[in-house]
């Protein structure tokens with residue numbers, strides 16, 4: 001049985017905690033706190049340190065570490081990315097503003113994993129919402145060619161998050 005550490009990152013509010021919660025076999029450990037600044041109109045709580053969950057897939061154990069999305073908690077990125085085997089970068093397919101930030105996150109996490117060259121996927125989340133960009137459009141907006149894989153996702157659906165993991169597994 002292999003043990004795989006996966007980091008789930010992405011900008012604010014894209015669905016990282018939701019992804020870990022839906023996928024995990026165990027109740028997740030979260031560090032969500034009430035939002036007090038001007039982002040509070042978006043939602044009530046945000047991740048300030050990490051989310052943790054785990055899932056067994058085809059006999060392999062995946063340890064899932066969700067990062068905070070706000071850059072003021074970026075000190076956690078380096079800590080969480082230690083020894084990671086793969087990472088996912090989530091974007092909100094309805095919110096173009098998250099794409100530019102995702103691009104810079106991909107650069108950061110590629111740098112953090114430069115020794116291991118951890119494989120990654122871009123996850124175009126919230127595909128169930130009206131006005132969601134299809135993956136091809138997300139990919140184009142990110143300026144990637146075929147070297148970066150972008151996959152669709154609805155983080156509220158178990159079948160969908162499991163499909164993303166299947167595609168990530170194929171890269172390991």
Ligand SMILES: Nc1nc2c(ncn2[C@@H]2O[C@H](COP(=O)(O)OP(=O)(O)OP(=O)(O)O)[C@@H](O)[C@H]2O)c(=O)[nH]1
Pocket residue numbers: 010011012013014015016017018019043045046047048067068069070125126127128129153154155156
């Ligand atoms: N419709 C829909 N809503 C989603 C989906 N994924 C997440 N959400 C919702 O989007 C909001 C943000 O989700 P979170 O999981 O808190 O996002 P996050 O990336 O962890 O946010 P931060 O930790 O604050 O950066 C919540 O209201 C979720 O229920 C999805 O695929 N579809």
Ligand SMILES: [Mg+2]
Pocket residue numbers: 016017018046047066067068069
């Ligand atoms: Mg979160």
